[in-house]
Amino acid sequence: KxxxxxxxxxxxxxxxxxxxxxxxxxxxxxxxxxxxxxxxxxxxxxxxxxxxxxxxxxxxxxxxxxxxxxxxxxxxxxxxxxxxxxxxxxxxxxxxxxxxxxxxxxxxxxxxxxxxxxxxxxxxxxxxxxxxxxxxxxxxxxxxxxxxxxxxxxxxxxxxxxxxxxxxxxxxxxxxxxxxxxxxxxxxxxxxHEWWGNYLSVADWADFWIHEGFDTYAEALFIEEKYGLSASRNFVEQRYKKNITNQWPVVPSRNSTTENKAGSDIYYKGAHILHTLRYLIGKDILEESLKEFLYMPKEWSKNQTSTEEFMSLIQMNSGKDLNWFFKQYLFKGQLPTLNIKTKNVKDKKFIDYWWEENGFFMPLEISFKSFDGIRERTLELNNSPKRIAIPASSEVSLDPNGWLLFQTKETSNF
Structure with a gap:
């Protein structure tokens, strides 16, 4: 039908x-x-x-x-x-x-x-x-x-x-x-898919995001190369983020069937996970790793692979422990929560930021208008509050370049 x-x-x-x-x-x-x-x-x-x-x-x-x-x-x-x-x-x-x-x-x-x-x-x-x-x-x-x-x-x-x-x-x-x-x-x-899905294939339907997410990520790279970075960021915002549901893990349990409950998230959230990886490890390391992933020896025959092989490769090539990242975005359905607590004192605004999930260490880019113009900062966040002070009349733009997926929980004390 x-x-x-x-x-x-x-x-x-x-x-x-x-x-x-x-x-x-x-x-x-x-x-x-x-x-x-x-x-x-x-x-x-x-x-x-x-x-x-x-x-x-x-x-x-x-x-x-x-x-x-x-x-x-x-x-x-x-x-x-x-x-x-x-x-x-x-x-x-x-x-x-x-x-x-x-x-x-x-x-x-x-x-x-x-x-x-x-x-x-x-x-x-x-x-x-x-x-x-x-x-x-x-x-x-x-x-x-x-x-x-x-x-x-x-x-x-x-x-x-x-x-x-x-x-x-x-x-x-x-x-x-x-x-x-x-x-x-x-x-x-x-x-x-001749690269992502046909040449490189998964051996378990649980890893099918490698077929669809990697291929969908390539489209953002193509748009950036042909139409510019602004067009690519708009594509990520309009195509990826607006179609992500976050109802089920991108990678379900082993021995899954094609009835993956994550649905379109294996495309759009899967692609966004690679987009965020670029933010964490850099474009060059990510692209080199993607090419290596296609051609490196695999545990399975006939160039079949798994999510775990990809995770190991990324951590080896970046020199970073990213298990906290993969655990949150691949194996959980819900997004991480950014806690925000605001307190106004006279002409200043004090804002505390911290991640609610234990062991989640995502750095967060922010921008705001200060006394001397627009300032940009990267906050190295974990589960403990990190405070910034800005003019009381100013507002903070979170993740202004659109690298991350998260939800917010705000409290104020005026």
């Missing part, structure tokens, strides 16, 4: 009356359409996909096309193969009366076969979409390393649902729509 969130086959027709068939199954599991071991830890080492459809339909699938052959009157079999490890929900096909719009792209100066399987009624705009995709691929490669499937392809296929990150053949149903800033959010996001 609502693909790709409701999994299964979607049966539509293109404008020429031909069948247009697609399948999506991330949430429900690939077992709904083919036999498999339905657990993220069981990643196939490769896949052959053989689909037979009536002519003139075209089948788009993972990896490279090996052959097509006619099996009987008006029926044709398409054989696709990927030689790379692949998660069960990423094995996919879409069939329709497609035109294959092709391009040789250059990713970090290396050639890549790019193709968009598009319906005739949508062909206008296909060439421009692939040019746009080439730019996005270079952004990801510059930040996170070379595109993982250079000797197969980057593929898009037009689907009757919005989109999904099927490996080397991303589902695309965005109809060339752009954000207010002017980029194709859907294509950018699903493409990012």
């Amino acid at each position: 609502n693909p790709p969130w409701d999994g299964g086959f979607t049966w539509k027709r293109s404008k020429d009356g031909q069948p247009w068939i697609s399948v999506s199954c991330q949430k429900n599991g690939a077992y709904i359409w083919y036999p498999c071991k339905e657990h993220p830890s069981d990643k196939a080492d490769s896949a052959d996909i053989t689909i037979t459809v009536p002519q003139p339909l075209v089948v788009a699938s993972n990896g490279l096309l090996q052959s097509t052959y006619q099996t009987k009157d008006r029926w044709q079999t398409w054989h696709w193969k990927t030689k790379y490890p692949i998660s069960s929900y990423n094995i996919n096909f879409t069939a329709g009366n497609f035109i294959a719009v092709e391009k040789t792209g250059y990713i970090l100066n290396n050639p890549l076969y790019m193709v968009y399987y598009v319906l005739p009624e949508s062909q206008d705009g296909a060439d421009a979409l692939l040019r746009e995709a080439e730019g996005y691929l270079n952004f990801y490669a510059n930040h996170f390393g070379q595109y993982p499937w250079m000797d197969e392809k980057f593929g898009l296929v037009e689907t009757p649902y919005w989109g999904m990150e099927h490996q080397t053949i991303n589902a695309y149903g965005n109809k060339y729509k752009k954000t207010k800033l002017g980029y194709d959010f859907l294509m950018f996001h699903e493409m990012g």
Whole structure:
């Protein structure tokens, strides 16, 4: 009813009356359409996909096309193969009366076969979409390393649902729509999963924020690089913070299912956790760590990982004990509470700040208008009150650069 969130086959027709068939199954599991071991830890080492459809339909699938052959009157079999490890929900096909719009792209100066399987009624705009995709691929490669499937392809296929990150053949149903800033959010996001989710995968659904949160964080980096820091901060405020619910932990208990109660928080709160990490350890250390995380040896085979491996890497590279940070933001649903106590004495205002949660040590940036202009300070806070004094007529701006997630509890004594 609502693909790709409701999994299964979607049966539509293109404008020429031909069948247009697609399948999506991330949430429900690939077992709904083919036999498999339905657990993220069981990643196939490769896949052959053989689909037979009536002519003139075209089948788009993972990896490279090996052959097509006619099996009987008006029926044709398409054989696709990927030689790379692949998660069960990423094995996919879409069939329709497609035109294959092709391009040789250059990713970090290396050639890549790019193709968009598009319906005739949508062909206008296909060439421009692939040019746009080439730019996005270079952004990801510059930040996170070379595109993982250079000797197969980057593929898009037009689907009757919005989109999904099927490996080397991303589902695309965005109809060339752009954000207010002017980029194709859907294509950018699903493409990012080729790094975060397809190449690097988790072995337990409890860690699924690594797929979605890391990919969503990349969008803020892209906006900062292309449109400036102010635009990126506005994006964090409007996209991340306004969509975070804080009802459930981002990382639930082990052996979880796809029914993660954190919902959209694995996207937006997960991304904001990385945003706050940048504040704590610096942009350079974070970006270097993200790239290392993709390619370092893992406890699991086939480049599968866990939240604990990421936590260990960040603490090793930063030289900081950040268990207090991860405990609060990943393993608890509620936000930390900043206590604020204000006391006015004549022409001065005395304000005490402290974190309510034991062992929480987040530094807090503030700004306020003083007698000699705007002042900015960073308060090293813990569970004990730290006092500042400002003019009675002044107001404090907490976290003016928008790095943190927290709630406040205020008391006054005038």
